[in-house]
Each structure stands twice: as C-alpha cells, then as structure tokens.
Amino acid sequence: MIARTNSRCSSKPPRTSQLRYPSPRAPKKSIRRSHLQKARRAIACTCLCVSLSASQEIEYRTLPELIDAGSQALVRGDFHHAAHAFNSIRHNYATEPIWLEGELPAKILPLAGFASHKANLQSEAIVALESYLENYAAEQDSQIFARYTLASSLLLNEQTAEARQTFAELRKLAGNSPFRDLASLREAQLSEPSRAIEILQEVVAAPNSQRLATYARLRLIQLQLESENVEDARIHLLNTTWPETSMPELATLTFLATQVADQLIDENPSEALEAYRLVSPKGLLIDAQERRINQLQERYRNLAPALRTEQSMWSEQFRQSIQQLQFQLETLRESPDYGPAIDLRKARCFARLNRPLEAWILLQPIAISQNPLAREAHLEWISNARSMRAWNQAARIAQSFLNAYPEDQDIPKILLWIALSQIEQENYSEAIQTLQALVEREPAPDIAAAAHYYQGYCYFRLKDSLLAIAAFQECQGAAPDTPVAQQALIWTGICHFTTNQLEKAIASFVAIKQNPLARFLHPEALFREATCYFALGELERAYTLSETWLENYKLHPREADLYFLQGDILSEQNKVDAAIAAYAAVETDDAELEFLALEKRCELLLYTNRNEQARRLLTAYRSKQAVSPLHIGAYTQLLAQCLPIHVAQEELAKAVNNYGNDPQAKGIVELIHQLESPPELPEAPSPLASRILVAAIHAHRAAGEQTPAKLKALQLASRFKIEDLPPEALAEAGFALNEIESLEAPPYFFRILQTYPESYYTSKALLGLAQHHSNRSSYQEALAYLLQVPVDDIDTLSLKLDLETKLEQHLNAEKTASAILSDPQAKPSHKAKALQALGHVAQQNGRNQEAYAYYQRIFTLYRGETDQVAEAYLKCIQILESDKRFEDAQQVASEFLAQNDMQKHPSYQEVQDRFERTAVELPATAKPAAL
Numbered sequence: 001m002i003a004r005t006n007s008r009c010s011s012k013p014p015r016t017s018q019l020r021y022p023s024p025r026a027p028k029k030s031i032r033r034s035h036l037q038k039a040r041r042a043i044a045c046t047c048l049c050v051s052l053s054a055s056q057e058i059e060y061r062t063l064p065e066l067i068d069a070g071s072q073a074l075v076r077g078d079f080h081h082a083a084h085a086f087n088s089i090r091h092n093y094a095t096e097p098i099w100l101e102g103e104l105p106a107k108i109l110p111l112a113g114f115a116s117h118k119a120n121l122q123s124e125a126i127v128a129l130e131s132y133l134e135n136y137a138a139e140q141d142s143q144i145f146a147r148y149t150l151a152s153s154l155l156l157n158e159q160t161a162e163a164r165q166t167f168a169e170l171r172k173l174a175g176n177s178p179f180r181d182l183a184s185l186r187e188a189q190l191s192e193p194s195r196a197i198e199i200l201q202e203v204v205a206a207p208n209s210q211r212l213a214t215y216a217r218l219r220l221i222q223l224q225l226e227s228e229n230v231e232d233a234r235i236h237l238l239n240t241t242w243p244e245t246s247m248p249e250l251a252t253l254t255f256l257a258t259q260v261a262d263q264l265i266d267e268n269p270s271e272a273l274e275a276y277r278l279v280s281p282k283g284l285l286i287d288a289q290e291r292r293i294n295q296l297q298e299r300y301r302n303l304a305p306a307l308r309t310e311q312s313m314w315s316e317q318f319r320q321s322i323q324q325l326q327f328q329l330e331t332l333r334e335s336p337d338y339g340p341a342i343d344l345r346k347a348r349c350f351a352r353l354n355r356p357l358e359a360w361i362l363l364q365p366i367a368i369s370q371n372p373l374a375r376e377a378h379l380e381w382i383s384n385a386r387s388m389r390a391w392n393q394a395a396r397i398a399q400s401f402l403n404a405y406p407e408d409q410d411i412p413k414i415l416l417w418i419a420l421s422q423i424e425q426e427n428y429s430e431a432i433q434t435l436q437a438l439v440e441r442e443p444a445p446d447i448a449a450a451a452h453y454y455q456g457y458c459y460f461r462l463k464d465s466l467l468a469i470a471a472f473q474e475c476q477g478a479a480p481d482t483p484v485a486q487q488a489l490i491w492t493g494i495c496h497f498t499t500n501q502l503e504k505a506i507a508s509f510v511a512i513k514q515n516p517l518a519r520f521l522h523p524e525a526l527f528r529e530a531t532c533y534f535a536l537g538e539l540e541r542a543y544t545l546s547e548t549w550l551e552n553y554k555l556h557p558r559e560a561d562l563y564f565l566q567g568d569i570l571s572e573q574n575k576v577d578a579a580i581a582a583y584a585a586v587e588t589d590d591a592e593l594e595f596l597a598l599e600k601r602c603e604l605l606l607y608t609n610r611n612e613q614a615r616r617l618l619t620a621y622r623s624k625q626a627v628s629p630l631h632i633g634a635y636t637q638l639l640a641q642c643l644p645i646h647v648a649q650e651e652l653a654k655a656v657n658n659y660g661n662d663p664q665a666k667g668i669v670e671l672i673h674q675l676e677s678p679p680e681l682p683e684a685p686s687p688l689a690s691r692i693l694v695a696a697i698h699a700h701r702a703a704g705e706q707t708p709a710k711l712k713a714l715q716l717a718s719r720f721k722i723e724d725l726p727p728e729a730l731a732e733a734g735f736a737l738n739e740i741e742s743l744e745a746p747p748y749f750f751r752i753l754q755t756y757p758e759s760y761y762t763s764k765a766l767l768g769l770a771q772h773h774s775n776r777s778s779y780q781e782a783l784a785y786l787l788q789v790p791v792d793d794i795d796t797l798s799l800k801l802d803l804e805t806k807l808e809q810h811l812n813a814e815k816t817a818s819a820i821l822s823d824p825q826a827k828p829s830h831k832a833k834a835l836q837a838l839g840h841v842a843q844q845n846g847r848n849q850e851a852y853a854y855y856q857r858i859f860t861l862y863r864g865e866t867d868q869v870a871e872a873y874l875k876c877i878q879i880l881e882s883d884k885r886f887e888d889a890q891q892v893a894s895e896f897l898a899q900n901d902m903q904k905h906p907s908y909q910e911v912q913d914r915f916e917r918t919a920v921e922l923p924a925t926a927k928p929a930a931l
Contacts, residue, residue, distance in 0.1 A: 218252050293322055
C-alpha cells in the first residue's frame with residue numbers, strides 16, 4: 001500500500017487500520033473534454049502541493065476519515081484542524097481519478113477555502129477558492145459564498161486591489177441576494193471616498209437587506225461628512241425614518257446625528273434640532289445595546305446549528321456585529337454623560353427658532369447643576385430670559401450667576417445684561433448704579449463704552465441732559481472708533497436738541513456726518529440736522545438739507561419721515577401745494593405716520609377750500625382700511641369739515657355710536673361736544689355713558705362751573721366700575737379723588753398705565769400718582785413718578801418744582817423753574833412760583849443780589865399772585881436787612897404796607913414788625929414818619 005504525504009512530517013509509524021484505499025466510485029465510461037480540461041487546470045494549480053519532497057509528511061488517514069474529521073472540526077469551529085483535513089484531501093488526491101473524474105473538488109475546495117480562511121491560512125484559502133471558482137462552481141449560491149470568502153482572504157493577505165475587484169464581481173453576481181449588499185459594503189470600504197459614496201448610494205436606494213442598508217446609510221453619512229458634503233449627509237440622515245427601537249447601530253447613529261446637527265445649528269437650527277432628536281440618551285443607549293446584544297446572541301444560538309456551509313458567512317457577520325456592539329457598550333459605559341451637552345445644543349436651536357420657553361426648560365437644570373457646562377448654560381439662560389422680555393427673571397438669573405461665579409471673566413457682560421433688564425423695566429436709577437459697578441471693574445474698552453452709553457441713555461430718560469451728555473462723552477473716550485461711540489455722539493445731539501440748545505445739537509450731527517467711521521449714521525445725522533434748522537426757523541436751510549438727504553438716501557427707512565418733515569417745512573413757508581405733495585409722498589407701514597400725513601394733507605386742503613378733494617382722500621382711506629379707534633376722533637372731525645352740516649352731524653353721531661363703547665377710541669369726548677344735540681346720559685353704565693359724563697364735566701369747566709364739574713367727576717368713581725371706564729374717564733375720576741385726598745385714587749391711574757400704556761393719558765396718570773404721594777408728603781415717591789413722564793406739560797413742571805424745592809434739590813429746581821419761565825403755556829401763577837423757587841435757590845447759595853432780582857420780578861410783574869407777592873416782599877426785606885441796608889428795607893416794607901389788598905394777608909404783621917425794628921437801626925435824620 002502506498003501512503004499519502006502531507007506537508008508536515010510525522011514520527012509515528014503508520015497504523016494498519018489507516019492503510020487502506022478509499023472506495024472510489026466507478027469511473028464513467030467517457031469523460032467529457034471540458035471536464036478533462038478543468039481537471040488539468042486543477043492539477044496545474046495543485047501540482048506544487050502534491051509533489052513529494054523531504055519536507056512533506058505522510059498522511060495515513062483515508063479519504064472518508066479526512067472528510068469526517070474536517071466536517072466535525074468545522075462544526076466545532078476548529079477551523080485549523082478542518083483546514084488541515086480538507087487541504088490534505090486537496091493535496092493528496094488532486095491527481096487521482098476520484099478527484100479528476102468525480103464531484104469531490106466541487107465539495108472539498110469550498111470547504112478547504114473557508115476553513116483555511118478562518119484558520120488564517122490565507123494563501124491556502126486563495127488557491128482553493130480560485131480553483132473552485134475557475135473550474136467547479138456551478139450553483140450560484142456556492143459561487144457567491146466562495147467568492148465572498150476569496151475576497152475576504154485576499155484582503156487579509158494584503159492583496160487589496162484583488163480583494164476590491166473580487167467584491168465588485170460578487171456584487172454583480174449576487175443579484176437580489178443580501179450578499180450583494182454585503183459585497184457592496186466591503187467594496188466601499190476598499191474604494192476611494194467618491195467611488196465608495198456611489199456604491200453605498202446604490203445600496204441605500206434599493207436595498208436587499210434592510211440591516212445592511214442601515215450599515216450602508218450610516219457609512220454613507222460618515223463619508224459625506226468627511227467630504228464636507230453636509231447637505232447630502234443631512235438628506236440621508238433626516239429624509240428617511242430610522243428604526244431606532246430595534247437597530248443595533250444606535251451608538252453610530254447618535255454620533256453621526258450629533259456631527260450633522262453641529263454643522264447645521266447656525267444656518268438651519270430647525271433641521272439641527274431634528275438631528276439632535278436622533279441622539280439617544282446614554283442610559284437608553286446602554287439599555288438598547290444590551291438588549292440588542294442579547295437578541296443577536298439568542299438568534300445566533302438558534303440559527304447556528306441549521307446554517308449550511310455557504311451560510312456560515314452570516315454566522316461570522318453575527319459574531320462581528322456582537323463584538324462591535326460589545327465594544328461600543330464598554331465605550332459608552334466608560335464615557336461621560338453627553339446628555340447635558342446635547343440639551344444645551346437643543347436649547348440653542350430653540351432660541352434661534354424663537355421658541356425661548358423650550359430653551360429655558362432645557363437650560364435651567366444644566367445651569368443649576370454641577371455639570372462642567374453649567375456656566376455656559378447659565379449665560380445662555382440669561383440671554384434666553386432677556387429674549388423672552390422677562391426682565392425681572394433675567395436680572396434675577398444674572399444675579400445668581402454673579403453669586404456663583406464672582407470672579408468670572410464675563411462678570412462685566414453679566415452686569416451689562418442686568419442693567420439692560422433694568423432699563424427695559426424703566427428702572428433707570430438702578431440701571432445707572434449697576435452700570436457704575438461695571439465701570440469700576442475696569443472692563444475691556446468696548447464693554448466700558450457700552451456701559452457709559454447706557455448710562456447716558458438712563459440719564460436722558462431721567463431728563464438729566466447734563467449727566468447724559470457727560471456719559472455719552474465718556475463712551476466716546478472709552479472706544480472712539482466703535483459704532484457705539486458714534487451712536488453716543490448722535491445721542492449727545494439729541495440731548496442738546498431736547499434742551500433747546502439747537503446750535504450744539506447741529507454741531508454734534510455735523511461731526512457725525514464728517515466721520516467716515518460713522519457712515520451708517522450719516523442719514524440719521526443729516527435728518528436730525530434738518531430738523532434742528534426747522535426748529536430754529538431756518539426753513540430754507542432745513543429744506544435744502546432735506547433735498548440733499550433725498551438725493552443721497554433714497555429708499556432709506558427714514559424716507560417717509562423725511563417727506564413728512566418736508567411737508568412741515570413747506571407748510572410753514574405757506575407753500576401749500578408743495579406741502580400737500582410732500583405729505584402725499586409719505587409711504588410707510590407705520591400706521592401712525594401714515595394717518596398723520598393724511599391728516600396734515602387734509603388740513604391744508606381744507607385751509608385752501610378744497611373740501612371735495614379732502615373728502616375723497618378721507619373716504620378712500622376709510623374704504624381701504626377700517627379707521628383705527630386711535631384715530632377716529634381726528635378722522636371724523638376732518639370729515640365733518642368736508643361735509644354739509646346735516647351730513648357732518650350724521651357722521652359725528654355715527655362715530656360716537658360706533659366707537660363710543662370702545663375704550664381704546666380717542667377723541668370721542670370732543671366729537672360729543674360738536675354734536676348739536678348731545679346724547680342723553682344712559683342709565684346703564686358703559687364706556688359711552690362715562691364719556692358723555694366727561695363731556696359734561698368739560699362743559700362745566702369751560703363755563704367756570706367748578707363745583708358741578710367736581711361732582712360729576714366723582715360720579716365717575718361712584719357709579720361706574722373701574723374696568724368699564726375709558727382712559728379719559730379714569731383720569732377725571734382719579735383727579736377728582738385726589739382733590740378730596742382719597743386713598744382710592746391710585747387704582748384709576750394704575751389702570752391707565754396698565755391698560756392704555758401708549759395713550760395720551762399716560763402722562764396724566766403719572767402726574768395723578770405724583771399728586772397723590774405729594775398730598776401724603778411722600779415727596780421722593782412723588783418725584784419718581786414725575787420723572788417717568790415722557791413729555792412735561794406745565795402742570796407736571798409746576799409740581800416737580802414744588803417737590804424739588806421741598807427735597808432741597810436746588811440744581812434740579814433751578815432747571816425746572818427755567819423751563820417753566822420759557823413754557824408758553826405757563827400762567828402767571830406758574831411763573832411767580834418759578835421765580836420764587838429761583839430766588840430761594842440763589843439765596844441758599846449766597847447769591848443775595850440775584851435772589852433779590854428774582855423776588856423783585858414777582859411783585860413787579862405778577863401782583864395778582866397774592867401769596868407769592870407777599871413772600872417776595874418779605875424775602876427782599878430780609879435780604880436788605882442781612883446786608884445792613886436798613887433804609888432800603890424800610891422803603892420796601894413801606895411799599896408793602898401801603899397796599900390795601902395786603903392788609904389781611906398773614907405776612908402783613910411780620911412786615912410791620914420788621915418795619916418797626918429796622919427803624920431803630922436808622923440815623924435820626926433818616927427815620928421815616930410813623931405810618
């Protein structure tokens with residue numbers, strides 16, 4: 001018996017039981033030429049393996065024993081012994097008829113190739129599998145299996161190009177088999193990114209295996225991100241749903257979704273948010289990974305015994321998937337929780353999408369935690385509260401940041417945010433203090449400039465123009481080349497304008513125009529310069545500047561304002577037609593400005609007796625849009641002037657009936673006054689009923705009937721619910737209650753501030769609250785309300801002067817008194833009080849001569865104001881006595897005592913006593929005769 005050899009030498013003697021031939025199948029009577037050719041090629045491929053040399057060992061097992069040993073080893077997963085057995089058959093029987101003539105190679109070569117591949121004998125695997133595919137592969141499934149194994153062996157043997165080519169061939173061969181997708185994945189791994197993307201897109205577009213399509217889709221997204229093709233990555237991530245609850249790739253999806261979302265967050269926060277929602281929380285991801293590993297392991301245990309050799313690649317895929325998932329699971333367990341970081345990014349998306357409430361909900365728990373991101377989240381929490389205009393909460397959150405991070409580098413920015421919140425709440429004094437604390441920290445120049453800028457704005461709102469200008473100048477000095485410094489210069493000009501220092505205002509606006517760094521403010525500066533010249537009465541200069549503006553800044557947002565200003569200028573010049581044309585050119589989305597232009601235009605048309613043209617404009621306006629309740633009074637009055645009397649009365653009555661019960665409607669009381677037959681007061685309380693009562697109050701006042709007016713005003717408080725009163729009625733009721741010093745007055749004024757904050761009566765409400773606190777000697781609180789009045793009228797200035805005098809705010813009192821004296825609405829009583837205050841301030845500062853001049857103007861110009869005249873005489877006498885000018889004091893006292901209307905005044909006796917005391921100080925020759 002001839003023993004077979006193997007590539008390994010053996011020192012053991014052959015056993016008798018092994019020395020027998022296999023039982024070959026009977027040879028066929030004829031062998032086909034093609035089969036012989038294949039056999040010859042197989043012999044050629046294996047000739048090296050079957051040659052007997054000194055290094056080969058003798059194989060004593062028979063063919064059945066080798067087949068049995070290889071099969072059992074393969075089932076056990078003992079690939080090394082399986083490869084040894086199957087390769088022994090291939091080496092030792094390659095020249096035997098049983099190999100050449102039978103079906104043995106078609107069975108053994110795939111097994112030898114697969115076992116060698118698994119035993120890491122890649123060269124053996126390649127030879128066996130190539131031989132099989134070239135000569136014996138018949139069934140498609142076996143070809144697919146062998147080709148996949150061959151490609152894998154080539155890859156492990158570092159024959160990358162050959163492996164890629166083999167995977168490509170398999171992809172074409174596999175048809176609709178899942179092996180096509182598997183081959184595509186492996187080919188893509190070995191290809192250039194651009195080619196890999198093409199292959200993976202084909203898998204994703206028409207998958208044969210949903211599992212493998214998921215792998216392909218994830219790999220495709222990764223490659224697109226690496227190629228910086230964010231848009232395609234976004235499409236493949238978001239445009240198709242993911243089986244989140246079952247897919248084993250949740251960790252990969254989480255990672256890629258985060259990458260895509262981070263790329264989208266700035267430009268496309270909506271889709272970034274969708275991507276972040278694909279990020280699974282760490283705990284959920286760990287649970288899902290553990291569950292999926294268990295499912296795969298159970299599935300593998302159930303399928304493994306039933307898998308045919310050709311299906312064993314799927315077994316390997318199972319094991320690789322499990323290993324990858326287990327590695328991901330361990331990595332997840334060891335990694336820090338990424339949940340807060342994702343929540344922070346989601347919050348940023350919500351903030352950019354103008355959904356601040358959702359952002360707040362996400363930011364708050366991070367900000368108050370010990371997470372490393374707490375500081376960052378806290379800062380964004382403050383910004384989010386500010387975007388919600390929740391100013392109190394924003395300031396509170398910012399203060400908690402200061403407490404948590406007292407030495408943080410962003411403290412100046414936080415202080416600025418707190419100040420801005422205070423400004424939004426109109427707490428200007430508190431904002432100034434916060435900004436001062438910021439400045440004292442010596443922040444960066446841009447922050448310091450912003451702090452000074454907002455200080456200036458606060459002082460401006462508090463009507464302290466001197467301090468406002470000083471703060472704006474500090475802003476310019478801190479960062480002269482920044483936009484905020486240029487804006488500060490604009491505000492400096494506005495401060496000068498509001499205090500009637502028009503030449504200084506013009507100088508500021510010209511400086512802006514000459515500064516190339518302030519180019520963005522040039523249109524505003526030129527517009528305000530033209531306004532200043534208009535206020536100065538230099539109409540030609542103002543108009544020239546307005547024309548220059550229109551030549552250079554057409555389509556600027558200020559264009560409508562510019563045409564309106566031109567209309568005012570031309571109207572003052574009595575260029576009526578040109579003014580009408582200018583007002584007609586006002587095109588704006590601002591409903592208020594649009595109506596004002598129409599109102600001015602119609603007034604000029606009525607002034608020039610073009611009533612019909614005015615009527616057409618007004619009716620066209622009404623047909624285009626409903627007249628706003630805020631404009632109904634002015635609109636109806638204009639329309640009434642265009643119409644015959646009986647038609648006008650119908651329009652007035654219609655407006656009163658249609659708008660009278662709308663608390664927002666303005667000018668209804670005035671319309672009631674114009675009705676020839678005013679409506680009777682309804683028995684049932686209503687807004688219209690209260691307005692009819694207010695009209696009656698005004699009529700009594702006009703007739704000098706103060707008592708009936710007060711009684712009807714008190715009826716507004718006693719007969720009507722506060723919720724049913726329009727603002728004009730609320731003001732009348734509140735002031736009537738103030739006159740009797742009732743504690744029920746403030747709610748009426750607060751109702752105006754809360755419900756009608758932008759109305760004409762806001763100033764009245766603030767004045768009423770100031771009066772209430774002044775009546776109760778709460779002078780500081782009273783003054784605080786007055787400082788909030790947007791525009792001071794003479795009553796406001798008068799009360800403010802009283803309060804500043806009582807609080808000994810001498811500098812403020814001087815400014816207020818000067819404002820009263822220049823106010824054309826001031827009555828003699830107001831001017832006498834203003835002079836009295838100026839005299840008092842001058843006297844307090846030791847300027848007796850100046851004080852004397854003020855007091856003297858009182859009893860010279862305003863003799864009808866008895867109380868002020870009496871005090872002025874007394875003060876002059878005191879000043880003269882303190883200067884030891886006793887003779888002059890005697891003359892002033894004589895003048896006072898000689899006035900009959902002063903003899904019953906409380907000051908009369910004191911002046912007489914002083915007259916007698918000063919007489920003692922005079923020389924005998926200078927003593928006057930007794931009165």
